[in-house]
Amino acid sequence: MNAVVDLRPPANLVSRKAVPFWTARAAIGWVVVLAGEGVWLALTGWFPLVVVLVVTAVLAIAHLAVMPRWRFRVHRWETTAQVVYTQSGWINQERRIAPVSRIQTVDTERGPLERLFGLANLTVTTASARGPVQIHGLDYDLAQRLTQELATNTQDTPGDAT
Numbered sequence: 444m445n446a447v448v449d450l451r452p453p454a455n456l457v458s459r460k461a462v463p464f465w466t467a468r469a470a471i472g473w474v475v476v477l478a479g480e481g482v483w484l485a486l487t488g489w490f491p492l493v494v495v496l497v498v499t500a501v502l503a504i505a506h507l508a509v510m511p512r513w514r515f516r517v518h519r520w521e522t523t524a525q526v527v528y529t530q531s532g533w534i535n536q537e538r539r540i541a542p543v544s545r546i547q548t549v550d551t552e553r554g555p556l557e558r559l560f561g562l563a564n565l566t567v568t569t570a571s572a573r574g575p576v577q578i579h580g581l582d583y584d585l586a587q588r589l590t591q592e593l594a595t596n597t598q599d600t601p602g603d604a605t
Contacts, residue, residue: 452538453521457518457578463511464556469510470507480495480496518530518580524596527576543593547569549597553583562583562586564578565577
């Protein structure tokens with residue numbers, strides 16, 4: 444008899460520090476756009492650009508207020524001895540399940556902004572054409588423990604990860 448697959452959301456949320464991180468990362472992009480529009484306005488003096496600048500500012504504020512919190516509610520992860528299970532996205536949402544027996548590499552990544560916020564991203568590369576399974580916004584210490592745990596589980600799981 445086939446086992447029934449439970450497609451519930453993964454159990455664990457990412458770090459709460461991901462919310463201010465996602466806000467800061469998005470704010471950097473908006474500041475670049477707004478600065479560019481401001482320079483354009485200053486150089487041309489074309490008054491209708493004020494409307495564009497105001498609309499951009501309103502969109503930026505809405506994006507910064509909604510996106511990080513929404514992503515925090517959606518982004519989840521879970522690992523067991525058999526699988527790595529993730530849910531991600533904020534507009535387009537995706538769930539991925541990767542069997543531990545298919546894991547080829549487990550990596551952590553931290554850019555300068557992640558280091559500032561004490562976060563890391565975990566990338567689990569499998570023998571899947573779909574690409575790696577990624578968990579963004581993990582607390583750095585947790586990401587390190589998960590990397591070790593998954594590497595150990597992969598070593599203990601029979602199979603050739605193909």
